[in-house]
Amino acid sequence: MDCDLCKHISIIGAGTMGSAIVSGLIESNYNPSLITIANPHQDNLKQLIPLGVNVTTDNVDAIKGADLIIIAVKPCILPLVLSQLKNNIDYHKQEITIVVAGVSGNDISSMLVKDDKVALPILSIAMPNTAMRVRKSMTFIVQVNGQAYTAIPVFEMLGKTMIIEERLLPAATALASCGIAYAMRYVRAACAGGVELGFKASQAQEIVAETIDGAAYLLSLPGAHPESEIDKVTTPGGLTIKGLNAMEAAGFTNAVIAGLKAGR
Ligand SMILES: NC(=O)c1ccc[n+]([C@@H]2O[C@H](COP(=O)([O-])OP(=O)(O)OC[C@H]3O[C@@H](n4cnc5c(N)ncnc54)[C@H](OP(=O)(O)O)[C@@H]3O)[C@@H](O)[C@H]2O)c1
Structure with missing residues (x-):
């Protein structure tokens, strides 16, 4: 593994997508101690413990020290998760990738605005498929704010990536x-x-x-x-x-x- 990619990755949501990201990264020999995954219930976390990754039911705890925060929850949960996390994210140091279908970059950006209006973090939307688990995903990345310089190589480890304009996201999905x-x-x-x-x-x-x-x-x-x-x-x-x-x-x-x- 390229040492430039030895980043701390935190994943919020251990459902189909979050778990597939973890499995795919482990398949590509990513150091499991660099991966943390959070989920409100233990059930989905239990199956990931044998992979050696860090698991927690506390989202705020999960993102401490993360270089990349990947949020993979259902669209209706996203506002809640972002309002809970945004004041704990260092927008100058931590990059965010949203794996959620049907939410626009503008909407996500609005959800991330902090009270002190600090500039937004590096933000992207990633649209992978379940073949991430076996590192064969076709993943589309929309760069909403800045260049997704950590998210892109991470998703490249899980298959192929294509950077697209946001208008193509529904077609890509x-x-x-x-x-x-x-x-x-x-x-x-x-x-x-x-x-x-x-x-x-x-x-x-x-x-x-x-x-x-x-x-x-x-x-x-x-x-x-x-x-x-x-x-x-x-x-x-x-x-x-x-x-x-x-x-x-x-x-x-x-x-x-x-x-x-x-x-x-
Ligand atoms: N499935 C696909 O093929 C696919 C492809 C591209 C994009 N997506 C997008 O990926 C997102 C996730 O899809 P999925 O299939 O992985 O859904 P999923 O299997 O339902 O997983 C969502 C996970 O989020 C967890 N969760 C719920 N509330 C949470 C909270 N407050 N904090 C942290 N985690 C929370 C759920 O935990 P509990 O179940 O324990 O409540 C569940 O484990 C969706 O927005 C979807 O649009 C999916």
């Missing part, structure tokens, strides 16, 4: 955060088809997962494009093109686009 669920739904559909074609469910799942992994890897190669990969497997008059055309006749592309638009 639909494509990559909800996208995990959409991809899983394809997997489930393909598995159901595989069982009908004669495979056991477990075999079908393994086959579909490997096939998707292979397809994703092919797309990662320089110059790759989905249509050129499709052309390579569609013999004129062959079975693959018949399968693709049947899927289109049933509305495959339209269904995916409609789902993405509905999920923004």
Whole structure:
């Protein structure tokens, strides 16, 4: 691990996202003693204790000495958490990243204004997906105030990052955060088809997962494009093109686009 990244990281909220951040950092050999995670109830913390990270039920205690504070709570809880924490955060030294969907940079900035109107801290919104746990997240970062120089390398340890403008955040969330669920739904559909074609469910799942992994890897190669990969497997008059055309006749592309638009 690059020693420049040996920062103290505090995570507020030990739900799906907070726990996935911890698991992904531990997977990337991040020193667990540099990670603190807070949650009001012990249940979610208990499973993180064996990883060697610091756990607490006290949010204010959790952020002491943190270089980066990551807040991963439900949107309705965010105002409460920020009002509780803001007077305990050193805006000159501590960077904040919000992992909360559907809250604007302006709203978060207003929630962080202190009574003495001290300048805002370095602030970003990060929109990862659950694959952080296995360091395969596609994480979008909106730099709300200043350059997120600690948050970016931290999320890079958990997969790929892309810095985007805030206006693209709903689209990014639909494509990559909800996208995990959409991809899983394809997997489930393909598995159901595989069982009908004669495979056991477990075999079908393994086959579909490997096939998707292979397809994703092919797309990662320089110059790759989905249509050129499709052309390579569609013999004129062959079975693959018949399968693709049947899927289109049933509305495959339209269904995916409609789902993405509905999920923004
Ligand atoms: N899930 C995704 O795929 C995804 C993707 C991108 C972004 N997000 C965003 O990430 C945020 C967190 O989502 P999630 O799926 O991790 O939700 P979650 O599983 O419900 O986790 C939220 C956690 O916050 C804790 N919490 C509640 N009140 C708190 C407080 N006052 N202080 C500290 N922690 C508190 C909850 O604890 P208790 O349960 O013990 O009350 C829970 O462990 C959401 O805003 C969501 O929009 C989620």
